[in-house]
Amino acid sequence: MLLTLVYRSHVSEHVQSASLEGLVAQASIKNEISGITGILLFDGTHFFQLLEGPEDAVDALYSTICRDRRHHNVVELMRDYAPSRRFGNVGMELFDLRKHHEDVVLQAVLDKGTSKYRLTYDDRALQFLCTFVQAREKENYLEILPSGSWSFIADEALKPEVEFIFPEMQDYSFAFQPIVDPLSKEIVSYEATLRGPDGGSPMGYFSQLSRTTIYEADLKSKKLAFALANKMGISNKTLCIKLLPMTLVMVPDAVEFLVQEITANGLVPEQIVVAITENGVITREDKFTAAMKQLKASGMRLAIDDFGAGSAGLLLLTQCQPDKIMIDRNIICDVHTSGPKQAVVQAIIRFCSSLEVSVIATGVEKPEEWMWLDAAGICNFQGELFATPRLNGAPVVAWPEVKQEYQLRDQTL
Ligand SMILES: Cc1cc2nc3c(=O)[nH]c(=O)nc-3n(C[C@H](O)[C@H](O)[C@H](O)COP(=O)(O)O)c2cc1C
Structure with missing residues (x-):
């Protein structure tokens, strides 16, 4: 079954923004092998990632991602099942929200979309994405110590x-x-x-x-x-x-x-x-x-x-x-x-x-x-x-x- 998993997290102090391009390039190759697609958003402090693919593969990757020390306070926002992929063409793509206006980013993200109906009708995953891009829930991103x-x-x-x-x-x-x-x-x-x-x-x-x-x-x-x-x-x-x-x-x-x-x-x-x-x-x-x-x-x-x-x-x-x-x-x-x-x-x-x-x-x-x-x-x-x-x-x-x-x-x- 096709699982869609959405999470957000805080970037760790030691991580340089420049290193993220490398992370995503590697992730993209690895994801393609395991049939995973999705997108990664970064606002300078927080990550937001949407992963979609076979349930076992997404779960295994998410466990690995949760243990990754380049980020912390990983919070699973959505776990849902869908008939088709929303971002079927990309193993993983990074959007840096600091580089463009939110409307431009949102349009660019939606342009990558591959699911005709889901992009048209109310879709929770895409609503989560819009909320993150527009920074509407930030007061709820509580940061805690290890x-x-x-x-x-x-x-x-x-x-x-x-x-x-x-x-x-x-x-x-x-x-x-x-x-x-x-x-x-x-x-x-x-x-x-x-x-x-x-x-x-x-x-x-x-x-x-x-x-x-x-x-x-x-x-x-x-x-x-x-x-x-x-x-x-x-x-x-x-x-x-x-x-x-x-x-x-x-x-x-x-x-x-x-x-x-x-x-x-x-x-x-x-x-x-x-x-x-x-x-x-x-x-x-x-x-x-x-x-x-x-x-x-x-x-x-x-x-x-x-x-x-x-x-x-x-x-x-x-x-x-x-x-x-x-x-x-x-x-x-x-x-x-x-x-x-x-x-x-x-x-x-x-x-x-x-x-x-x-x-x-x-x-x-x-x-x-x-x-x-x-x-x-x-x-x-x-x-x-x-x-x-x-x-x-x-x-x-x-x-x-x-x-x-x-x-x-x-x-x-
Ligand atoms: C925010 C964030 C997103 C990541 N996304 C992916 C991803 O989509 N696919 C992937 O293979 N690794 C991703 N990684 C890296 C994994 O945590 C891990 O380092 C990588 O899969 C290599 O794992 P391995 O050494 O066990 O093979 C991400 C890491 C971070 C911090």
Whole structure:
């Protein structure tokens, strides 16, 4: 199948513009052998390349290109399939945008086109090309430091305490993972996630329960989370607990139960964030809305967890006015290399800013993911990069320190 792949990247400091002619001449020969065609645009700082050809050949070349040290911050913008090539006559051709006016370049590029219909009708690849030539998206070209530019140093002041033991732990336990503001070196919140007694999935426990008792068990289990938080002494931090969306509807007096257990454990409702997962099916919408009102009226706050992965999505956002949104880990994974993921995260940031909803990125594992999200405007993060979840106690947190050789560059980005 004919794959079209479009990416953009930043040229590396040491690369001379003159050397690009040689690069393209070699690329053109190599591409012809593997049946790849396309074009390369350069504006003095950024590359934009369109590659088209057999899927395996384009994928193999793109992996090689991604590893090329002559550029960095490579972001895949488009991966799509087409009936015919857009630039079928050229193995690779370079257009230097600094040498000609944008209209001239655009016309010259389009003159190379070989696909009659695609050049006539709206075509995403060509729209990407026009946007790059007209420099219309430049504010979104976030430049980040290389992955090795930060060290992550364990906070010695946060040595793990002994594990606390409660009778309920025969059936289940809780893993605690902090939500952090890494640059302020601050733990903002702890999230308590239900686990099996040995730290694995709690499914063994839940699978014994019927459809009606599962909601009650979900609710009652939070008593242990509050008791553990009390022993851990989470002080003025918030505690985030996850609930199935229908638990608050199906269990009578669920909010009263939560408030009672919160206060019995020396916490206050304003300190508790109830995270409902967007993946959970919400039926009985009117009852759900009433339960949300009751929850808010008690002082507790509401978060939508796994945002972006489920089916309720934007509709749930309009219905329940959450205080926080936790972006799903699958969207966060490799966000620094994916144009579609970057566009989604930037849209989430924009609408959350309009609605005064705070955004948390979850599942952050790579320094580059964190750097990109931070550059995009997110301050609160959760993930193995900073702290691994710990069973029945608070884990140690690792804070980022920029390495000395990158300190100046960090300030200029
Ligand atoms: C912006 C940019 C675009 C490139 N485009 C191509 C290309 O279209 N075809 C190609 O063979 N190499 C291209 N290269 C060079 C490859 O990264 C790589 O150096 C080249 O394919 C030789 O790889 P090899 O040594 O593994 O054979 C490009 C490099 C850069 C920095």
